[in-house]
Amino acid sequence: MARTSGWNTTAAIVTGAACALAGAALAGYLLSGRRPKKRTKIIEMMDELQKENVHIRDPERVEKLLCQLIQDGKSKLQVITDFDYTITRWAYKGTRVAASFNVLENSSLVPESKKQILDELRDTYYPIEINAKMTIEEKIPFMMEWYTKGTGVLVECGLKQSDLSLAVKESNARMRDGCDWQFHTLHEHSVPMLIFSAGIGDILEEIIKQHSQMYANMRVVSNYMDFNHDGMLVGFKGDLVHTYNKNEGALRNSDYFTTLKERRNIILMGDSMGDLRMADGVPNMQHILKIGFLNDNIEERLEKYKEAYDIVLVSDDTMDVPNAIMKKIL
Ligand SMILES: Nc1ccn([C@@H]2O[C@H](COP(=O)(O)O)[C@@H](O)[C@H]2O)c(=O)n1
Numbered sequence: 001m002a003r004t005s006g007w008n009t010t011a012a013i014v015t016g017a018a019c020a021l022a023g024a025a026l027a028g029y030l031l032s033g034r035r036p037k038k039r040t041k042i043i044e045m046m047d048e049l050q051k052e053n054v055h056i057r058d059p060e061r062v063e064k065l066l067c068q069l070i071q072d073g074k075s076k077l078q079v080i081t082d083f084d085y086t087i088t089r090w091a092y093k094g095t096r097v098a099a100s101f102n103v104l105e106n107s108s109l110v111p112e113s114k115k116q117i118l119d120e121l122r123d124t125y126y127p128i129e130i131n132a133k134m135t136i137e138e139k140i141p142f143m144m145e146w147y148t149k150g151t152g153v154l155v156e157c158g159l160k161q162s163d164l165s166l167a168v169k170e171s172n173a174r175m176r177d178g179c180d181w182q183f184h185t186l187h188e189h190s191v192p193m194l195i196f197s198a199g200i201g202d203i204l205e206e207i208i209k210q211h212s213q214m215y216a217n218m219r220v221v222s223n224y225m226d227f228n229h230d231g232m233l234v235g236f237k238g239d240l241v242h243t244y245n246k247n248e249g250a251l252r253n254s255d256y257f258t259t260l261k262e263r264r265n266i267i268l269m270g271d272s273m274g275d276l277r278m279a280d281g282v283p284n285m286q287h288i289l290k291i292g293f294l295n296d297n298i299e300e301r302l303e304k305y306k307e308a309y310d311i312v313l314v315s316d317d318t319m320d321v322p323n324a325i326m327k328k329i330l
């Protein structure tokens, strides 16, 4: 739509760039002689952005960003997204959904004695993860502790690779409504999608396979389990990715970004302040639209999220907003 040729001249008058939707509204005005109706901007015209749970601190910036992304089109686009509580929903049928770690931690594969330790770890460290007053630097040592202890306990549980699929099946892990459409459509338009997760890679891939499909344009960077020749879990591969060191992971994976160096526009989606660093390894980045899902500790964190993310979606279990934006670009 952004590149519909008939509107280009008019759009150029508006912003010096072909932003077709705003251009279309102005063209209507010029042709009809009537004043345009109120909604002339993209962000005003998108119904998905008018909902009460959608927060945009700087609408002018978002309007400009959308114009740029639409104008540059799909060939310049890549998507970088978190997994737990970004691809997956926060709640399903009134119950909190399992993060990829919880799929194992809550399963019958883990003995009760170990569950108790894992629950205590979560009760200690999760409040730190979402604390609105601590800085990321203050949180990092605690996250390291949580991940080191938590993965250590899982390794002691005698988990087998062949059990993972059933653990996912029996869990309540669910993706947001609209993920299936998004995955399929990004693949159809050959837009690369990086899923960057501090969860468990093996589990999140299984969640995607069971509820949608892993496509060739998807790449996952996460914590992968290390199994011995008998298929028993013996550790985790490489350095652990935790919620607040995704910047290091991004730089370690800079080869991936280098191969996509012509794709200078990013849609980034996350649910934590740590997710904002997922694109740190992207060379020559031109425009980045950051969409944040705020699921928990909402009142305390909303202002900070509004400062950090361009669009904040509060208690939204759908992909409606990102999908509506993608539709305009593709
Ligand atoms: N033992 C653990 C460790 C982490 N979590 C949660 O996993 C999420 C991280 O994955 P992302 O895809 O969001 O990067 C994060 O929400 C942690 O709270 C956990 O539940 N248990």
Ligand SMILES: [Mg+2]
Pocket (backbone or CB within 6 Å): 082, 083, 084, 085, 086, 270, 271, 272
């Ligand atoms: Mg997350």
